[in-house]
Amino acid sequence: MKARLAASAALALGIAIGGSGCAMITYQATTEKYDASDGVSADLGTIELRNMLVVSDDGEQGNLVVAVVNTGEDDATVEFEVVDSGERFEVDVDAGDVVSLGAGDEDPITIEDLGAEVGGLVAIYAQHSGEEGQEIQVPVLDGRLPEYEDLAP
Template sequence: MIRARSSLRHRLVAAAVVGLVAVALTGCSATNEITTAKAYSASDGLRAELGDVTAENLLVLTSAKGAPAALQGAVTNRGTDAVTVSLTAGAVKIGTVRVAAATTVLLGGDTGKTLTFTATDPPGAVTPLTLETGAGGSLTLSVPVLDGTLPAYATLVPTPSPAAS
């Protein structure tokens, strides 16, 4: 009988220890925000939210200040109505993008909508980019300007058009 009580006592102590360890380990997620649940910029570009519109991985590719530049990224409409997003680099309107409800429009790359303009900042700098929607208002970001040094961007940097003869 004494052995049974001792064995039961050890089991109760072991169960209590396991319970305390479980509570201690789960306490980390109860008191700290789970970082992977937060939206973030997963690549070189910036992420922005403007009403129902989310812009992902926004960046500008150019070879130099004053050279042709191309906007890269994606625009997603999480709303139930189509939306038009106006994009302005500095004081120059570079284009508009119509995004249907619950869809994404790619910008640049090999298959996305082409938005080109003249670079006002050199690679390595940031340039102001304003996104504007009717319902969501407007938002200005400092978007990174990159060149073709990274292999993923090498073929996406726009080249100057040959001068007319």
């Protein structure tokens, strides 16, 4: 009787484990953070830069497109610098707020001396409020795609 009960319990356990799918031992791709669009992302402490890209028709002048998310409890000023040209600009972001630059109703952040090839990358250094900064390799795209045709300067 005990053997039959033990066999039934082992069989039930085997069916439960087998019926749960491979989730217990298989790699879960949904746990990986990735950039779902053409831009790149970076985290600077409590500041998150999302879908960062530059739209340019000629590689000389470009429009920086980025969503700046402040997850902190203090207002922040985010500083950007185009590494090759030294061109700088700042963006103020209130605590808990998101500022979208370069798209929609927002004024574009025009980089006058981009010096990058369309289809290539441009190095942009970003930093805020005394946090350690980060150099980000940002893709340079043109207006051939419908979603970017109105974003080129």
